[in-house]
Amino acid sequence: MRKRALRITSGLGGTLALLALTPNVGFAQELTPEEVQAVLDNLWVFIAGILVFFMQAGFALVEAGLTRAKNVVNIFAKNMADAVIGILAFFATGYAFAFGGGGDWIGTENFLLTGYDDYSAIDGGLSPATTFFFQAVFAATAVTIASGAMAERTKFSAYLLFSAVMCAFIYPVVVHWTWGGGLIANMSIGDAVYSDFAGSAIVHMTGGVAALMGAIFLGPRLGKYGPDGKPRAIPGHNIPFAILGVFILWLGWFGFNPGSELAADQYVMSVGVNTMLAAAAGALLATVTIWLKAGKPDLAMIGNGALAGLVAITAPCGTVDPLPAVIIGGVGGVLVVFSVLFFDSVRVDDPVGAISVHGVVGIWGTLSIGLFAKYDDAFLGREDAGLFYGGGFDQLAMQLVMVVIIAVWVAATTAILFGIIKATIGLRVSAEEETQGLDVLEHGLQGYATETANTGA
Amino acid sequence: MKLITAVIKPFKLDEVKDGLKAIGITGLTVSEVRGFGRQGGHTETYRGAEYQIDFVPKVSLSVVVDDGQADQVVDAITTAAATGKIGDGKIWVTPVDRLVRIRTGEEGAQAI
Numbered sequence: 001m002r003k004r005a006l007r008i009t010s011g012l013g014g015t016l017a018l019l020a021l022t023p024n025v026g027f028a029q030e031l032t033p034e035e036v037q038a039v040l041d042n043l044w045v046f047i048a049g050i051l052v053f054f055m056q057a058g059f060a061l062v063e064a065g066l067t068r069a070k071n072v073v074n075i076f077a078k079n080m081a082d083a084v085i086g087i088l089a090f091f092a093t094g095y096a097f098a099f100g101g102g103g104d105w106i107g108t109e110n111f112l113l114t115g116y117d118d119y120s121a122i123d124g125g126l127s128p129a130t131t132f133f134f135q136a137v138f139a140a141t142a143v144t145i146a147s148g149a150m151a152e153r154t155k156f157s158a159y160l161l162f163s164a165v166m167c168a169f170i171y172p173v174v175v176h177w178t179w180g181g182g183l184i185a186n187m188s189i190g191d192a193v194y195s196d197f198a199g200s201a202i203v204h205m206t207g208g209v210a211a212l213m214g215a216i217f218l219g220p221r222l223g224k225y226g227p228d229g230k231p232r233a234i235p236g237h238n239i240p241f242a243i244l245g246v247f248i249l250w251l252g253w254f255g256f257n258p259g260s261e262l263a264a265d266q267y268v269m270s271v272g273v274n275t276m277l278a279a280a281a282g283a284l285l286a287t288v289t290i291w292l293k294a295g296k297p298d299l300a301m302i303g304n305g306a307l308a309g310l311v312a313i314t315a316p317c318g319t320v321d322p323l324p325a326v327i328i329g330g331v332g333g334v335l336v337v338f339s340v341l342f343f344d345s346v347r348v349d350d351p352v353g354a355i356s357v358h359g360v361v362g363i364w365g366t367l368s369i370g371l372f373a374k375y376d377d378a379f380l381g382r383e384d385a386g387l388f389y390g391g392g393f394d395q396l397a398m399q400l401v402m403v404v405i406i407a408v409w410v411a412a413t414t415a416i417l418f419g420i421i422k423a424t425i426g427l428r429v430s431a432e433e434e435t436q437g438l439d440v441l442e443h444g445l446q447g448y449a450t451e452t453a454n455t456g457a
Numbered sequence: 458m459k460l461i462t463a464v465i466k467p468f469k470l471d472e473v474k475d476g477l478k479a480i481g482i483t484g485l486t487v488s489e490v491r492g493f494g495r496q497g498g499h500t501e502t503y504r505g506a507e508y509q510i511d512f513v514p515k516v517s518l519s520v521v522v523d524d525g526q527a528d529q530v531v532d533a534i535t536t537a538a539a540t541g542k543i544g545d546g547k548i549w550v551t552p553v554d555r556l557v558r559i560r561t562g563e564e565g566a567q568a569i
Contacts, residue, residue: 230507231505233504234503235503235508295502296501298503298504301504301505337505
């Protein structure tokens with residue numbers, strides 16, 4: 001008994017002595033409130049980034065559900081690939097172009113996350129590691145938007161190339177001009193400066209415009225338009241996938257928007273509330289709209305409506321009251337229905353509605369700040385900036401300027417990119433491959449290998 | 458020997474199977490098919506674009522029987538599969554030239 005007690009005591013004593021002598025461990029250090037806040041900030045943004053990453057699964061499920069079974073492997077492959085390549089491209093050059101110092105136009109340092117003494121050091125704000133992590137998953141989100149509009153007929157190699165350039169260069173420049181403190185961030189119209197809290201324009205409209213260019217350069221799927229020019233329905237093969245995907249995206253958006261507060265404070269929750277309300281309103285209004293237009297509540301359209309609400313609130317979520325959030329999301333839900341029908345009517349074949357959900361509604365969300373902005377969301381620098389709050393037209397004008405600049409940049413660069421791809425390695429698969437389905441001919445895999453799945457072997 | 462082929466409404470399959478078992482039929486082959494008769498199709502919309510639904514899901518079943526039992530089997534299927542509403546299906550009877558049981562090599566009536 002005595003021997004055992006002696007052994008335990010000496011063991012403990014030795015450990016304590018070791019701890020006391022070791023720097024930065026044990027009871028010697030006390031954290032200041034500022035340091036605790038900084039750790040909380042980084043932790044929250046990091047976790048939010050994890051939620052945003054999981055949106056990749058949501059995008060994949062929505063796109064797979066709304067396309068045909070013969071292309072399901074290809075859709076998932078594209079989603080996997082653009083996440084993988086997007087993140088690596090952003091690591092190589094994208095993050096540097098976006099945030100690496102530089103002037104108005106483009107960043108010039110921190111390629112491959114170099115140039116820091118300790119890139120994970122928390123220095124009162126967000127560490128470069130946290131910022132990179134959060135921004136990289138945003139980049140992956142921006143690039144994956146296009147895969148839906150380009151589904152069922154795009155060469156895999158061509159799509160990989162697009163993903164790389166989009167995340168290495170095109171998207172980072174947009175970020176540099178805004179969140180990175182460049183061109184657009186230094187503009188003003190009266191007291192109005194740009195505001196885009198989580199990226200209705202910077203992420204979603206960017207992705208939507210790229211999607212539009214992709215769809216235009218590809219042309220519609222075989223059989224999408226009849227000899228009379230009317231659009232034909234090509235029903236998705238798995239509506240449960242699509243709706244599950246919507247729910248996963250909705251969940252991930254609670255990282256996307258509240259995480260963009262870039263701090264762990266009370267506004268995280270109010271941004272979350274706005275996000276929730278807008279999504280619900282978008283889904284409801286889309287339901288009503290399609291029910292009136294087509295006579296039945298088309299669930300695929302309802303899913304798009306929820307996403308539209310989320311895209312719409314992404315920019316204004318930091319500055320609006322809850323009721324305007326409902327209105328903004330609801331308008332997004334109505335807009336997306338009409339937009340889907342519109343693009344179908346002008347021979348732009350968008351199998352999942354990406355151009356409408358992200359492009360058109362992204363523009364609406366960005367502009368809605370000009371109408372409904374009330375609180376200072378840390379971008380606006382002032383209160384009551386919105387037209388309906390006595391702020392006049394300045395904010396609306398500034399939002400419009402931002403939308404136009406970004407849209408023109410993305411449209412021009414992606415048009416050039418798709419043009420080059422089309423002229424070199426080719427953008428679209430052959431007619432035979434498109435008819436048979438991309439899974440076996442592009443990837444050598446069946447998505448649902450029913451014969452082999454059911455045999456005893 | 459006769460081959461009796463019937464196209465019926467899918468939810469009637471269990472009833473038909475029970476009806477056939479009751480008259481001593483011991484084997485059946487079933488597949489899922491689509492079809493239409495005089496019932497016609499209708500138009501639906503998906504994301505605002507119209508499409509035609511002409512084909513309706515059906516079940517096709519085949520059974521080989523002795524000549525003498527053919528009529529009884531047709532009656533049994535008809536009784537079990539009928540709902541009185543459009544789309545109930547059709548039955549047809551064709552002659553079988555040769556029948557073999559794979560496991561034993563038995564032929565003809567013994568292979569039924």
